[in-house]
Structures are given as structure tokens and as C-alpha cells.
Amino acid sequence: MYDELLLPADGSPAVEAALPHALGLAELYDATIHVLYVADTDRDSLSVIGGEVYDALEQEGISVVDELVERIEARGIDCIGTVAQGGPREGIIEYVEENDIDAVVMATHGRHGVERLLLGSVTEHVVRTSPVPVLTVRVTE
Template sequence: MTEHILVPIDESDPSSDAMQFAIEHHPEATITAIHVVDPGEAFAGTSIEGAASRQDVLESQERHAEKLLEDVREKGESEGVTIETDTVVGNVSRSIIEYIEEHDIDHVVIGSHGRTGASRILLGSVAESVTRRSPVPVTVVR
């Protein structure tokens, strides 16, 4: 029986679908939603002149993550489910794997954009990387 499910969250429809799947299929499990703030992505638009504001950019991304996770908690409450939340800073795939290993997670439900071909190669796939490297079962929702 699944006891603790991790659902990585971003602003995409697939991540919302993954959360809905977790709520519907594992109502008795502890569900934790995490959002990973990737400094590489957060600073991608920051110029050298803006280097002094990098901390501001990161703090802004973390505030945005908290709002996103607050919405997830409210969604859970409306479904009668308590959802734990956390924000992690780091590489997205690597941070998800580390979180699994450090928090006694026994199942992951993750959304996928379903990209194929060149777009998958160029953009990569967090869901694919997590699925390959996860020490626990992973359900990919598309």
C-alpha cells in the first residue's frame, strides 16, 4: 500500500493532472507537493549588470513557489485531502530524486508534457529523468 506520495508541481496542466490523479487514486496516502526553483532558470534572464539582484530574483521565485503551493493546498482542502508542501532550490530532476531519498517517499506521481522527437531531445524531460533514476515506483500522468 502506498503511504507517502510525492507530486512535483509547476504551473503546467500535466502537473495539475498528476495532483488530481494522486488525490483520486490514493486518498488515504500522505501527499506531498514540491516545487523546485532552479537557479539556472531563475537567473537565465539576469544580465551581468543585474548580478547584484540575483538574490532578489531567487527570493521572487521562492515567493511565487509558495503561492503555487498554497493553491495546491487549497485544492486539496476542497477535495477533503490535506496536502503537505515544500519548496526546494536546485536542479529539478536531481532535487526530486534527493527529496525522494531523504523523505521516506514510496511513490511518485509526476506530470509529463508528452513531448516526442526533437523537442524531447532539446528540452529534456524531467518526468523521464525521474522515472529512470527514482528508487521508488513512478506514475507518469499525461
């Protein structure tokens, strides 16, 4: 039923609320977890350091994904980590469609505070537009 699960990660503590649910489903269904970090290209994140172009969001994404993949694989669960660029809303849905994802597990909010209020929640968008079931996990302060 659920062979491929997607766990979007944005580097916020909210992913910690969704992670146990993704792990539980993966263990129950012997599923692979895909960890996806979308480096938001709508935000300015490029710097030049020592003549090299450095994308802070992409580097953060690599760190976040690597840490989660390591934790998931330590539980004996197959895991694929990906850092993509683009808008998080569209990037998550695109990843679902291109990777035959069976379900998405994500928190109800991340770290975008006022921006979330002004532009709308990434989770809300995914729930409304996802072609697969979305398990949302409420994060309390």
C-alpha cells in the same frame, strides 16, 4: 502500500492532469500528498526590488504550492507543501529519498518546450532514476 505520495509541480497546466490521479491514490490509500516545487537554480531568477533581493522562481513556487495544498486539503487529504532550490531532476529524486516517498505522480511534460527537447525531460529522468514507482500521466495539447 502508498502512505506518502509526491506530486511535483512546476507551475504549468500539466500538474492539473496529474492532480486527479494523486487525489485518487491518496483517497484510496489514506495517503499524504507532498507537493514539491523545485525553483530551478540553473535559471536566472534573482532581482533587486527596493534594496531587497527577490527570487521570482521561489515566489512563484510558494504561490503554486500554496494553491495546490489548499485545494488538496479542501478534499480532506493531508498535504505537505515544499519549495526547494536546485535542479528539478535531482531535487525530485532527493526529496523522494529524504522523505520516505512511496510513489511519485507526475505529468509527462511541463512547460519547458525547446529546453526539454535539448536537455531531456524531467519526467523521463525521474522515471529512470526513481527508487519508487512513478505514475506518469500523459498530457495532450
